[in-house]
Amino acid sequence: MKLIGMLTSPYTRRVAISLTEMGLEFEHVPISVFSHLAEFKALNPVVRAPTLFLDDQTMLTDSHVIIEYFDRADRSRSLWPESDADLRAAASVLGMAQTTCDKTVQLVYERELRPAEKQFADWIDRVTGQVNAACEQLESLVEDAPLWLEADRLNMAGITLSVVCTFMQNRIPDIWERGSFDKLNAFRESAEALPTFRRWPHASLAAPLAHAPLWP
Numbered sequence: 416m417k418l419i420g421m422l423t424s425p426y427t428r429r430v431a432i433s434l435t436e437m438g439l440e441f442e443h444v445p446i447s448v449f450s451h452l453a454e455f456k457a458l459n460p461v462v463r464a465p466t467l468f469l470d471d472q473t474m475l476t477d478s479h480v481i482i483e484y485f486d487r488a489d490r491s492r493s494l495w496p497e498s499d500a501d502l503r504a505a506a507s508v509l510g511m512a513q514t515t516c517d518k519t520v521q522l523v524y525e526r527e528l529r530p531a532e533k534q535f536a537d538w539i540d541r542v543t544g545q546v547n548a549a550c551e552q553l554e555s556l557v558e559d560a561p562l563w564l565e566a567d568r569l570n571m572a573g574i575t576l577s578v579v580c581t582f583m584q585n586r587i588p589d590i591w592e593r594g595s596f597d598k599l600n601a602f603r604e605s606a607e608a609l610p611t612f613r614r615w616p617h618a619s620l621a622a623p624l625a626h627a628p629l630w631p
C-alpha cells in the first residue's frame with residue numbers, strides 16, 4: 416500500500432496516524448500537491464492529498480473515505496468508540512474538528528496562494544470567525560469528550576482533533592494564539608507526545624505554497 420501526500424497536510428497526517436493505529440503497514444510517498452505537481456499528476460491526475468493506492472492499485476482519495484474503508488473492511492481494528500453515547504459524542508467532536516480543518520485550509524489558501532491584491536478581506540473575516548467559533552466549541556467539549564480508546568491510544572475523533580490543532584498552531588499561529596485555547600492546546604500536547612504521532616510528525620513546508628504555477 417502507498418500513501419501519497421505530505422505530512423504538512425492534516426488530512427494526510429490523520430490517515431497516516433489512523434492506519435498505523437489500526438496496525439496497517441504502508442509506504443509513505445511525501446510529495447506535495449503544489450511543489451511536486453508533475454510527479455503528483457503522474458500518480459493521481461486530480462492532484463489531491465491524501466491519495467492511497469491499495470495493493471491491487473485501487474486508488475482511494477479523501478481522508479474520511481480512506482479511514483472508513485479500512486474501518487469497515489475489518490471491524491476489529493475500528494477506531495470508533497463502542498457505546499452509543501460515546502459514538503455520538505465522538506462524532507460530534509470529529510465533525511467539528513473536520514470542519515475546523517476545512518476552514519483553516521480555506522484560510523491558508525486565501526492568505527498564501529492568492530496574490531495580496533486579489534485577497535478578499537470579507538471572506539477572510541468570515542472564515543476567521545468560523546475557525547474561532549469552531550475552536551470555542553471544541554474548547555468547551557475537549558475535556559469531557561470520549562477521545563481515547565485506551566490510556567495511550569486515541570480514537571478517530573481524538574486523532575483528528577489533535578492533528579487539526581497542531582495544523583492550526585503551525586499554519587495560522589496568530590489566530591490560534593489569540594484565541595487562548597488552553598484546553599485544546601493541553602490535549603494537543605499530550606497527543607503529540609504519543610509514539611504514533613512522533614512517528615508521523617507535522618512536517619515543515621519545503622517551499623512557500625505559491626512559488627510555482629498552480630496548474631501549468
Ligand SMILES: N[C@@H](CCC(=O)N[C@@H](CS)C(=O)NCC(=O)O)C(=O)O
Binds near residue numbers: 479
Ligand atoms: N476532504 C478532503 C480534503 C483534502 C484536501 O483538501 N487536501 C489538500 C491538501 S491539504 C489538497 O489536496 N489540496 C490541493 C487541491 O485541492 O487542489 C479529505 O478529507 O481528504
